[in-house]
């Protein structure tokens with residue numbers, strides 16, 4: 001009998017396999033508790049069976065010191081515990097990752113941005129957070145502005161993808177709120193560099209780098225390569241950076257695998 005094992009795949013992706021050791025049953029309450037501790041953004045990508053498998057593999061590695069993949073299992077386990085609220089970054093472009101912070105569920109819509117802290121956390125993970133700023137006043141203004149900016153970018157990207165000529169004034173208003181200027185600084189190598197210095201007094205100013213990313217995508221992006229995942233149940237956007245330009249899925253480890261198995265079964269049944 002084989003036991004499920006968690007493999008550390010690409011950054012922030014989980015991949016499940018198996019190793020030849022014996023498993024044991026785990027109480028349902030423990031599994032439910034564990035599932036709650038997995039961030040919603042990850043739960044969207046893995047189904048209930050995978051949550052159970054993941055739980056089993058982590059418990060198993062703890063108990064039995066699984067020899068085949070224990071170091072990988074432990075590393076991934078620690079990663080899940082330590083990261084405060086990991087976002088999903090599959091899109092290969094920050095503006096499209098922003099659209100992927102909201103997704104439909106059976107109960108309605110799930111949103112990564114629930115508080116100002118969630119927005120800071122997401123910006124930190126994209127590398128776009130302002131250095132040394134952890135708060136914007138008034139409280140709640142950052143999450144409201146993030147929702148508004150995301151709606152504006154979604155409308156523009158969907159329209160551009162559909163070959164329409166959308167009104168740009170709402171995104172231009174966000175860009176106008178961003179106050180920045182070039183600044184000379186000494187680098188470590190004792191050369192002089194030009195950096196962009198940004199004001200970070202308002203929510204719109206904190207979000208300015210992502211508004212700029214969206215503007216760059218709309219102006220310079222190849223919209224043949226801006227796509228949504230091929231899975232019918234997935235809403236993720238991505239920018240196809242592969243050389244042949246044939247990327248179909250947000251993630252090979254989740255939607256890609258599911259669809260490949262489905263297509264394989266369909267081919268098998270039609271033979």
Ligand SMILES: [Zn+2]
Nearest residue numbers: 229234250255
């Ligand atoms: Zn997908």
